[in-house]
Amino acid sequence: MKQPTRRQFLKHVAASGIATSVTISGTKSSGQVIGANERVRVAIAGINGRGSVHMRGFGAMQDVEISHLVDPDSRLFAPRSAAFERQTGKTPQCVQDIRRVLDDPTVDAVSIATPNHWHALMTIWACQAAKDVYVEKPCSHNIVEGRRMVEAAQKYQRIVQHGTQWRSDPKWKAYTTDIREGKYGKLKTANIQIFRPRKSIGVKTPVPPPRELDFDLWTGPATMNPYRTNLVHYRWHWMWDYGNGEIGNLGAHEFEMARWAMPESAQPKSVVSLGGRYGYEDQADTPNTQLTLYDFGDAQLVCQQRGLHFDKPLKMSIDFHTDAGVVKDGKFYPHGQTKGEKIEGAPASGLPENESRDHLRNFIDCIRSRKREDLASDVLDGHRTAVVAHLGNLSYRLGDQASFRHPPQPLSENQVAAESFDQMKRHLVDAAGVNLANASYRIGPTLQFDATTETFVNHPEANHLLGRTYRPGFQLPTITS
Known part of the structure; x- marks a missing residue:
């Protein structure tokens, strides 16, 4: 059977007659159109690098509330919370385990800036919990994961935006x-x-992980390897x-x-x-x-x-x-x-001007309208790009x-x-x-x-x-x- 194009996929979903979501009824996360005066509550997962960009982008939106900062490394909570409070005057909840957020029916969306090996599992869990998702590139760690993400977005009728920001330029x-x-x-x-x-990441011997880092949770779906100081945070790439x-x-x-x-x-x-x-x-x-x-x-x-x-x-x-x-x-x-x-x-060459701001804005607008066909780069786009x-x-x-x-x-x-x-x-x-x-x-x-x-x-x-x-x-x- 020939694979549908993105446009055909979205038309099929729109014509399917399936309710937007019934996973958590009676909450904003159930997929009902959010009122003009209601804020979209977003949890940001992964707050070391790219997650900081998500914090600034969503934090600047008057119709968005950042409810949670999520990261297995609790050493990040104090500095990220302080930066967030300076920007917004508010204090987010800080948790290590994303599952605590997914159990909260008041959270509308999860913005994922974790290491790649967590992208798919966290996206699928969020879809199952009736949350919309913004997931950084590449959307998946492998090809099977990406297809499973597309299936989850379709089944649970979620808004899933892929973080290739050039699409919003x-x-x-x-x-x-x-x-x-x-x-x-x-x-x-x-x-x-x-x-x-x-530059080289060097050669480091295994050592016990810092007590503030839940390394088992950081590893998540991946193979459990000994902790080394040249792994967390960025060099896992x-x-x-x-x-x-x-x-x-x-x-x-x-x-x-x-x-x-x-x-x-x-x-x-x-x-x-x-x-x-x-x-x-x-x-x-x-x-x-x-x-x-x-x-x-x-x-x-x-x-x-x-x-x-x-x-x-x-x-x-x-x-x-x-x-x-x-x-x-x-x-x-x-x-x-x-x-x-x-x-x-x-x-111009390089990343476009205002690329993150416009892309994040498009995601929020689609959460409000429930029109997945208006996403600048939906999960099917993200999957096909990651496949390459x-x-x-x-x-x-x-x-x-x-x-x-x-x-x-x-x-x-x-x-x-x-x-x-x-x-x-x-x-x-x-x-x-x-x-x-x-x-x-x-x-x-x-x-x-x-x-x-x-x-x-x-x-x-x-x-x-x-x-x-x-x-x-x-x-x-x-x-x-």
């Missing part, structure tokens, strides 16, 4: 619409570049048990825009990824240098990630190569011309070592990908002093993907990695119709 919407509709020619290859320095590397971190933003520039029905058909961890030796798992090629049928997608130029600023960009030229840095370069034609109203990141990581993780003396054959037929490999080599020599004659890279198999079933074709090992094993008490719920 009208400039990006107009920009990608013009590309999708062929204004600059037919799209052939979208070329993503993520150049973000990431570079560990497979908790994070998805840079391709799932910053890559999620650009994958969303690349998908937006393709036909709405476009789905990945195959993927191959290569790279490695260079410049230092530490306890991280994910590559700091990665190059991935995706085939979407009529168009292809290249994602190049570099993490070693510590003297250069962050660069996030997407170039769109068409049969008529290249759309790059807000200009269109027709084939054979070196001077680009400026595109009026084109978005997961595919690249799965190919990489299944890879074998290859010598830099031998260029990767799977990339040879795409000029952008082949040139990106040469650029990657120069980057490694320049930034890390890698001797390419003696060095190697990991290259994964070219995986064929069936987007309808969300499984790999004739690759049991890859299919085994579509999900994960969950700890008792933190199993992923099965969503029945």
Whole structure:
């Protein structure tokens, strides 16, 4: 059965005749339209990094009340509460366990900025408890989780917004619409570049966790590993048990825009990824240098990630190569011309202005209206974007070592990908002093993907990695119709 598009999915839900929610009747969380004078009560889960942005964004809204701050690390409660009180003059409740919030019928929504391995379980629990959800990117830690989130949002009729904030930038919407509709020619290859320095996380021996940190709760559904000081808070991103590397971190933003520039029905058909961890030796798992090629049928997608130029600023960009030229840095370069034609109203590189404020506002507005079709980036969008990141990581993780003396054959037929490999080599020599004659890279198999079933074709090992094993008490719920 062919997968529905986002628009078809939302039309099906709207036409299903199912009541908005009946999980908790008689409360605002039951899905009734909230009155104009009622505040939307939001609990923020994960308050170290991105959660602070959520606090500022929701805290500035007159029709929103932040009811709870949730984090397994109670060391964060005093400074975050103090900042919140300075901003709003109010004191939120601080709890370590999200389940205490989900049991509170006065809470309308949960805003999730936890490590990635908690995103899906917390979202599904919240949907089951009749809460709406804002969940940071990537929405899931693996492909099975993402599909389960979509099912939960549909069954429990919840508003679930994905935290890819570029979707709320009208400039990006107009920009990608013009590309999708062929204004600059037919799209052939979208070329993503993520150049973000990431220093070594070092090598640390296991120690007892701080008494203020409930490490068992922090670990939640993931594998229980010994606590180390280079894990909590941010550096979990570079560990497979908790994070998805840079391709799932910053890559999620650009994958969303690349998908937006393709036909709405476009789905990945195959993927191959290569790279490695260079410049230092530490306890991280994910590559700091990665190059991935995706085939979407009529168009292809290249994602190049570099993490070693510590003297250069962050660069996030997407170039769109068409049969008529290249759309790059807000200009269109027709084939054979070196001077680009400026595109009026084109978005700047990097995250858009007011991206978090507008995206959070859209979420609250949809909670009030109960119109999920008005979400800037709903959970189905988020899942499909996360799938792209997961595919690249799965190919990489299944890879074998290859010598830099031998260029990767799977990339040879795409000029952008082949040139990106040469650029990657120069980057490694320049930034890390890698001797390419003696060095190697990991290259994964070219995986064929069936987007309808969300499984790999004739690759049991890859299919085994579509999900994960969950700890008792933190199993992923099965969503029945």
